[in-house]
Amino acid sequence: MIVRIMGEGQVRLDDSHFPKLNELDDELMAEVEQDDKEGFRRTLAALLDAVRTMGAPLPDDALEPSELILPAPDATIEQVRAMLSDDGLIPDEYPAKS
Template structure:
């Protein structure tokens, strides 16, 4: 699975990581809906860190279609309301 973190590049992560990422993604959707900015920021940071620590960063010269695009860590809560809706970034 190829995941792009906006502003940081693409990472190849094992498909076995999908469930863990989906749990974090669902928490983010819930926190954004509750307008809980502090915990939203913590979970977005966790999502990005899990991708980076378990994935292999691809060379910037590689052109590969991303399966998922994750917003940058500094995404505002207001901007997150437009992205983290419904089932979030990852769909079951």
């Protein structure tokens, strides 16, 4: 799966990493709902770091469609709130089952 971090680029992630990413996403969503800015900042950084660490960056000139788009590291809680769906940033059905 291809994931874009806004302002940084794209990363290819193996589906096996999504349970951990969904845990962080659930934590982030709860912090946004509670307006916990300190927890939000910490968890957003952890989520993006996990994507960078577990994934393989694509070359800057790659033109792959992104299946997920995550906010930039400096995104505000309000910007992330606008991006959230009922499932958070990462829908619970990801990776899609075939």
